[in-house]
Amino acid sequence: MTRLLSGTAAITIATVAAPVLAAGPLQVSASVMVEAKERGTDGAVRVKLVPASRVVPGDRMTLVVAYRNTGGQPLSNVVIANPVPAALMFQAAAPGSPAPEVSADGKTFTTLSALRVAGPAGPRAAKPADVTHVRWRMTAPIAPGAEGRFAFNAVLK
Amino acid sequence: MIKNGNVNGTQALRVTAASLLACVAAVPAAVAQVTPAGTRITNTATLTHADSAGPITFPSNTVTTSVDGLVDVTVVAAAATRVVADPASQVAVPFVVTNTGNLAQDFSLAGSGGEPLRVAIDSDGTNEATRITLTPGEQQTIFVLLPGPVVDRTAVTLTATAVTGTGVQGSVLPGAGPDGSDAVLGGSGGRATAQTVLILDPAAPSLTKSQAVRAPDGSERAINGATITYQLVARFPGAKRGVVITDAIPAGTRFVADSVTLDGIRLTDADDGDAVTFDGTTVRVTLGDPTPGTVRTVRFQTIIN
Numbered sequence: 001m002t003r004l005l006s007g008t009a010a011i012t013i014a015t016v017a018a019p020v021l022a023a024g025p026l027q028v029s030a031s032v033m034v035e036a037k038e039r040g041t042d043g044a045v046r047v048k049l050v051p052a053s054r055v056v057p058g059d060r061m062t063l064v065v066a067y068r069n070t071g072g073q074p075l076s077n078v079v080i081a082n083p084v085p086a087a088l089m090f091q092a093a094a095p096g097s098p099a100p101e102v103s104a105d106g107k108t109f110t111t112l113s114a115l116r117v118a119g120p121a122g123p124r125a126a127k128p129a130d131v132t133h134v135r136w137r138m139t140a141p142i143a144p145g146a147e148g149r150f151a152f153n154a155v156l157k
Numbered sequence: 158m159i160k161n162g163n164v165n166g167t168q169a170l171r172v173t174a175a176s177l178l179a180c181v182a183a184v185p186a187a188v189a190q191v192t193p194a195g196t197r198i199t200n201t202a203t204l205t206h207a208d209s210a211g212p213i214t215f216p217s218n219t220v221t222t223s224v225d226g227l228v229d230v231t232v233v234a235a236a237a238t239r240v241v242a243d244p245a246s247q248v249a250v251p252f253v254v255t256n257t258g259n260l261a262q263d264f265s266l267a268g269s270g271g272e273p274l275r276v277a278i279d280s281d282g283t284n285e286a287t288r289i290t291l292t293p294g295e296q297q298t299i300f301v302l303l304p305g306p307v308v309d310r311t312a313v314t315l316t317a318t319a320v321t322g323t324g325v326q327g328s329v330l331p332g333a334g335p336d337g338s339d340a341v342l343g344g345s346g347g348r349a350t351a352q353t354v355l356i357l358d359p360a361a362p363s364l365t366k367s368q369a370v371r372a373p374d375g376s377e378r379a380i381n382g383a384t385i386t387y388q389l390v391a392r393f394p395g396a397k398r399g400v401v402i403t404d405a406i407p408a409g410t411r412f413v414a415d416s417v418t419l420d421g422i423r424l425t426d427a428d429d430g431d432a433v434t435f436d437g438t439t440v441r442v443t444l445g446d447p448t449p450g451t452v453r454t455v456r457f458q459t460i461i462n
Contacts, residue, residue, distance in 0.1 A: 028204040030217040052220075055198075056227035056341045057191045057259050065202040065217065077207035085200050087192040087224065156224065157192050 025071020026142070028080065033062040059156045062094050065136075068147035075142045080150060081135035087157055090131035094151035100134035102126075109135055191259045191293055194226035195335040226334030228319045229258040229343030234351040235298075240358045244307040249280035249300040250353050252315040256291035258343060260334065263290050263320040268301035270313045275302045288320070309357040316350040323347035360395020360449075364402065381461055385410065389455040393447040400444040402455060410459035417442070417457040 034052035038045070052061050065080050083106065084090045092112075093099040101109040104117045104126055115126035136150045192198075202217040235251040256262050265288050268274035278286045282302045289297055301315050319342075322330045326344050333340035367390075372383040379385070391402060406412050415425055417433045417440055426435035434441045442455050 026204060026206060028202060028215075028217040030200055030202045030220050032198075032200055032220045032222050052222045054225050054339065054341070055222055056225050056343065058227070058343065061222075063200055067204065075206050077205075077212070079205040080202055081205070082200070082202040085198045087196055087198050156198075157190065 025069055025073070025144075026075055026078070027068045027070055029066050030082070031064045031066070033064060035060050035062075055156050057156050060091075061088065061154050061156060062151050063088075063154060064094070064149055064151040066147065066149040067142070069142040069144055072144050074144065078138045078142055079135055080138075081133065082152075083133050084131055084154060088154035089129045089157055090134065091128050091153040091155060094153050097149070097151040098136060100136050100150065100152060102131040103133040103135075104130045106133045109133070191227070191257070192224050193293065194224055194259045194340070195338065196224040198222045198224065223338070224259070225338060226260040226330075226340030227258040227343050228260065228262060228321050228330065228333065228340050228347050229256075229345050230262070230264060230317050230319055230347065230349045231255045231257050231345065232315055232317050232349040232351040234315075234353040236353055238354045238356055240361075241307050241355050242358070242361060243305075244309075244357050245305045247282075247305055248303045248307055248313075248355060249277075249282070250303060250313045250315075250355070251280070252299050252301065252351055252353075253296050254289070254291065254299055254315070254317045254349075255296045256293055257345070258319075258340075259293045260321075260340060261290060261292045263288055264317040265320055266299055267316045267318070268314070269316070270301070270303045270311050274313070276300065276315065277302060303355070307355055307357065309355070311355045312352050313355060314350055314352045316348065319347035321347065358395075360393075360397075362391060362393045362395075362397055362400070362447075365390045365392075366404075379461060383461045384413070385459050385461065387457055387459070389442075391444065391447075391451075391453045391455070393449065393451040395449050396447065398446045400447055402442040402444060403439055404455075404457075405439045406459055410461050412440070413458040413460060417455065420454055 032052040033049035034055055035047055036050045038048050040046060049062055055061065063082060065082055067080060069075050090102070099111070102112050102115055103109045104115060112126060112128065112131065115130070116123045117126045117130050134152055199219050199221050201219045203214055204217065205212055205214040233253045235253065239250060241248055254264060254266070266276045266286055268276040275282060276286055277300050278284045278297065280300045282300070286299060291297060299315055301313050303311065303313055321333045321340060322342070323346055324342050326342055326346055328342045330340040330342065367388045369386045370377045370379050370383050371386070372378045372380050387404070389402060389404065412435060415423065417424055417426065417435065419432055419442060424431045424433035426433065428434045432443045440457050444453055447453070
């Protein structure tokens with residue numbers, strides 16, 4: 001579900017403004033966005049992502065993880081992982097983001113098409129809703145000053 | 158009684174499929190159910206990188222998102238059309254109301270058949286229900302009661318309206334959520350309606366029963382020893398299949414053996430391949446598949462004990 005926001009129905013942003021954490025030179029920050037329709041001054045309705053302070057079941061959300069190398073050395077073997085909150089149903093990588101490796105147990109990661117889960121009649125191909133964890137492994141080192149972001153879509157159950 | 162297997166309403170079933178998840182470890186198994194209002198969703202990513210000292214893992218900031226109240230409702234008619242066999246009597250038309258939101262919610266109920274009709278949670282109308290409370294996901298069958306005589310093609314509707322409020326999808330209802338939080342209207346806009354069209358079956362068969370008494374003294378008094386001749390006339394305006402007439406012999410009378418006639422032709426009681434059998438209590442006449450316009454007449458006799 002998307003929300004139609006008029007000019008006056010302002011959204012209260014209750015997102016906790018947590019400090020950006022850093023381990024040494026690498027910063028990582030998470031944010032959760034929700035699709036909102038906004039009516040512009042020309043009357044046209046546009047879909048934009050706003051911080052998800054207020055969501056209801058059926059809302060389509062985008063979970064974003066951003067990183068930045070603030071140090072002076074390249075960083076290698078970086079893995080960014082995100083457990084899918086239990087109330088959310090994984091959908092797919094967000095547009096523009098590389099597809100994550102996914103897992104249904106938090107231990108075994110593979111592509112969604114290759115993931116198999118236990119079913120009543122033996123193992124079966126996993127569906128997006130089976131995914132409990134996602135991760136991105138960066139094959140190339142992150143150069144000093146480089147930054148990027150990964151994102152995936154989910155729907156609130 | 159005329160039995161036939163030809164008149165059936167179309168049954169609409171709503172199936173809720175719970176998705177089965179095979180989660181083994183840290184995340185609890187989840188079924189596809191609506192997240193309750195007031196739930197706080199937290200999300201934290203982790204980052205791992207390796208330097209000369211080995212892999213280092215640390216968390217990102219944690220983002221907390223609160224789930225607002227969702228006000229949503231569906232009404233489903235048990236059948237899109239319903240054939241009314243007895244148009245003179247009250248008809249109870251069933252609907253199922255479901256709270257598809259994530260809040261306990263009061264719904265006002267309104268029945269209509271062109272004019273306002275009573276609604277009840279039972280088919281005989283004992284317990285009228287103009288307002289019900291449903292927990293998230295809860296369903297309630299509601300009957301709309303249409304008094305006879307029923308007019309052909311009457312559209313009977315049930316409308317459920319969230320007492321909290323209605324409006325376009327996405328409208329915010331301030332303070333309508335738990336602990337003073339807000340609620341949001343779902344796709345129904347807080348109101349849902351379903352309809353069943355009542356059809357008076359023009360092809361419905363009719364069965365008319367009459368009797369004639371002849372006493373031993375020549376009178377028509379129903380006394381001991383008097384013979385009762387029953388006449389059953391079955392009319393089929395439309396085609397029917399597999400029609401059987403059954404008639405139990407009344408208490409206090411005894412059946413006259415081999416007295417059954419079908420369209421004036423006498424048939425034996427034995428189960429011997431003809432259309433008539435008598436099993437000691439009930440006359441059974443098999444009429445097969447009458448074509449439109451068919452009229453069949455059955456007569457049999459009993460004697461008053």
